[in-house]
Amino acid sequence: MDVAAFTSAPNLSPSPFTSGSPSSRAHRLSLRASRRRRHPLPALRSHPSASAPASVSHHDVVVVGAGIVGLSIARHLLLHTPLSVAVADAAVPCSGATGAGQGYVWMSHRTPGSDTWELAVRSKQLWEDLAAEMDGLGGGGARESLGWMKTGSLLVGRTSEELATLVEKTKVLSQAGINAECLDATSLHALEPALSVGNDGGAMFLPDDRQIDAFQAVSLIEKTNSSYSPKGRYMALYNDPAMSLIRSEVTGRVEAVQTSKNILYGRKAIVVASGAWTRSLLHSFLGPNSTLDIPVKPRKGHLLVLEKFDRLKLNHGIMEVGYVDHQGAKSNSLPLSSKSNEDEDDASSISMTATLNTKGHLVLGSSREFKGFSREVDKSILKSIWDRAGNFFPALNNICLDIDEAKEIRIGHRPYMPDGKPVIGFVPDMSNVLIATGHEGSGLALSLGTAEMVTDMILGNAGRVDFTPFSIENRFSG
Numbered sequence: 001m002d003v004a005a006f007t008s009a010p011n012l013s014p015s016p017f018t019s020g021s022p023s024s025r026a027h028r029l030s031l032r033a034s035r036r037r038r039h040p041l042p043a044l045r046s047h048p049s050a051s052a053p054a055s056v057s058h059h060d061v062v063v064v065g066a067g068i069v070g071l072s073i074a075r076h077l078l079l080h081t082p083l084s085v086a087v088a089d090a091a092v093p094c095s096g097a098t099g100a101g102q103g104y105v106w107m108s109h110r111t112p113g114s115d116t117w118e119l120a121v122r123s124k125q126l127w128e129d130l131a132a133e134m135d136g137l138g139g140g141g142a143r144e145s146l147g148w149m150k151t152g153s154l155l156v157g158r159t160s161e162e163l164a165t166l167v168e169k170t171k172v173l174s175q176a177g178i179n180a181e182c183l184d185a186t187s188l189h190a191l192e193p194a195l196s197v198g199n200d201g202g203a204m205f206l207p208d209d210r211q212i213d214a215f216q217a218v219s220l221i222e223k224t225n226s227s228y229s230p231k232g233r234y235m236a237l238y239n240d241p242a243m244s245l246i247r248s249e250v251t252g253r254v255e256a257v258q259t260s261k262n263i264l265y266g267r268k269a270i271v272v273a274s275g276a277w278t279r280s281l282l283h284s285f286l287g288p289n290s291t292l293d294i295p296v297k298p299r300k301g302h303l304l305v306l307e308k309f310d311r312l313k314l315n316h317g318i319m320e321v322g323y324v325d326h327q328g329a330k331s332n333s334l335p336l337s338s339k340s341n342e343d344e345d346d347a348s349s350i351s352m353t354a355t356l357n358t359k360g361h362l363v364l365g366s367s368r369e370f371k372g373f374s375r376e377v378d379k380s381i382l383k384s385i386w387d388r389a390g391n392f393f394p395a396l397n398n399i400c401l402d403i404d405e406a407k408e409i410r411i412g413h414r415p416y417m418p419d420g421k422p423v424i425g426f427v428p429d430m431s432n433v434l435i436a437t438g439h440e441g442s443g444l445a446l447s448l449g450t451a452e453m454v455t456d457m458i459l460g461n462a463g464r465v466d467f468t469p470f471s472i473e474n475r476f477s478g
Ligand SMILES: Cc1cc2nc3c(=O)[nH]c(=O)nc-3n(C[C@H](O)[C@H](O)[C@H](O)COP(=O)(O)OP(=O)(O)OC[C@H]3O[C@@H](n4cnc5c(N)ncnc54)[C@H](O)[C@@H]3O)c2cc1C
Pocket: 015, 016, 064, 065, 066, 067, 068, 069, 070, 088, 089, 090, 091, 092, 093, 094, 095, 096, 097, 098, 099, 100, 101, 102, 103, 104, 105, 240, 241, 242, 243, 273, 274, 275, 276, 277, 281, 300, 301, 302, 303, 365, 366, 367, 410, 411, 412, 413, 414, 415, 436, 437, 438, 439, 440, 441, 442, 443, 444, 445, 446
């Protein structure tokens, strides 16, 4: 038996609220206190406090959160409007869920006609456009700048029931204009020899599905955004958590975001795109009298990355059909024994996803569990991910994975919404404060469409995709 070890993950900067800096420590404490005592912070202040840091700057739009969603919003505003933008993050880009993302921009697990369908279609188109633009620049093109791979995807099943589901899904997606084909076990074997689904299984093949690398994509977006800094249109503030909103004493309108080190005035809009941290941040922002509670919560996920893995050759991105329920359900199959005090639900679920990235690393996923913001590596989860992959790729069963030697394990907190769709819209009664979060396991794929939508909302445009399913109004208030 061979022994496989994981690759080494870059040691990302600390997750939000666990930064070693005194300011973010203070912030973490105040948020904890706010949970205990229910909104004790005087968050909506009418003017900066005497102890506030002096660094004041003025922008058209202030974005809180520099994950893929916040950075994409900034990018869209910079590219498509004359507005200036400041982005503030408690840590650094990719320290949230974004840095854990596997990178599939797939339609295979989506449902035509669902609330998120149009956003997914539009967003994928925007990724295609960006990739074409990068390819047009020559050099390494989209592959180098975005980790862009045109592998297509296979949604796979191992039983006749699952194959029946795939046949039906292929029909529905084809009717919705997606290039989709259903494969029986024999045709599937010809396309993806390393995959084993038994005689009764098969797959739905979507040749036009794509993948990105989250780190490369974020780096490209940051580069674009930063190119507006010399023109005075862009400012990025990292390791500087947002702490409160400042209102005008005269009009009562929200005017600025106070961070640990800065006061950022946003003439036109303030966008909260702080992923799974948005609920607690809004509590701090809106104060004790607010009835608005956006129930986004962290859904922890583990991914395994095996560097330059040549023991398995994959031609496509692969996902098991059970993923579709796995993503939507609160929990399913695999109860695990590990518990922590933060557990809200000690059942975890694992569903197989497998991709090879442009560097030849095998990325295996993924788990879903509610464990608060714990970043602890759970070896039993890793073993379950590995074992689950072994059910589909027999070659892995001959390799002994040394989890103690593991170096790259990605852990992130998906912003989970109980009703299964993002929140994108204005806060009721605050004409200039917007929220963009709750993308769960689809934030990479949906980020560019979300950015376009937020830009349209700020400009008062109608928008290409209907805003209604994502709005806050009548969804959470009261
Ligand atoms: C294991 C795993 C695999 C995934 N795979 C995929 C995939 O293949 N395809 C896909 O589309 N999606 C995938 N996702 C989901 C995707 O990663 C997320 O939906 C997406 O990254 C969410 O982006 P975000 O910007 O909303 O949140 P985040 O990336 O979490 O960013 C939020 C940011 O807000 C900052 N913040 C928090 N509090 C404050 C504060 N007070 N002030 C300022 N900043 C603050 C944080 O530091 C953070 O940087 C995956 C997720 C996981 C965990």
